Amino acid sequence: PKFSQTITLAEVEQAHKEVLNLPLTNAAKKIMWELCSELDKQGVLYGDRRLGKAITAVRAFAYLKQAKQVEPKHLEILQHVLWSDPTEMPKKCAEVVLKLSCPDAAKANSLLLEAEDVVEKAPSIAHCLVKLDQIVTSLESLEDSSRKSKALQIVLAHRKEKHLEHIGAKR
Numbered sequence: 001p002k003f004s005q006t007i008t009l010a011e012v013e014q015a016h017k018e019v020l021n022l023p024l025t026n027a028a029k030k031i032m033w034e035l036c037s038e039l040d041k042q043g044v045l046y047g048d049r050r051l052g053k054a055i056t057a058v059r060a061f062a063y064l065k066q067a068k069q070v071e072p073k074h075l076e077i078l079q080h081v082l083w084s085d086p087t088e089m090p091k092k093c094a095e096v097v098l099k100l101s102c103p104d105a106a107k108a109n110s111l112l113l114e115a116e117d118v119v120e121k122a123p124s125i126a127h128c129l130v131k132l133d134q135i136v137t138s139l140e141s142l143e144d145s146s147r148k149s150k151a152l153q154i155v156l157a158h159r160k161e162k163h164l165e166h167i168g169a170k171r
Helices: 009-020 026-042 048-064 072-080 089-101 103-121 125-140 146-170
Strands: none
Touching (some): 103 125, 125 146
16 A cells, blocks of 8 residues: 555654543543443453553544543543453443443434334334334434434435335335
């Protein structure tokens, strides 16, 4: 591959300094403590060293998003770093982190799963279309995010497919 841009070691060191100095808001700190408490209850294992590195990861994530401080939404990255057992902990960790740090993203995921279930198990196409319309309305009420957009795109595609199927069934 050919790179069009390079970064100097001095620029990396400067970015690292800026990351380490990025403050956490009180809301982010509060949610961080809630996350740790809930993860403990769920049996998700992490140590003090991992937690320290996780805070640096959160700061780096916020920095890359060009934030001036760490907000609760930046804690989303913790779902990828606060676990040690790869068989079940990533899922538990993701659920807890999203629920507390990005409730609208968690709701979008939940609505998407509900839509998938409706498409698969609805007793009729008409029933499916009504339920999908309700899910679209719920998704549209959420705060804008990439998760919301992706979920809405998928649900709208399901609705279009079912609508076309419904029209074809009427003929």
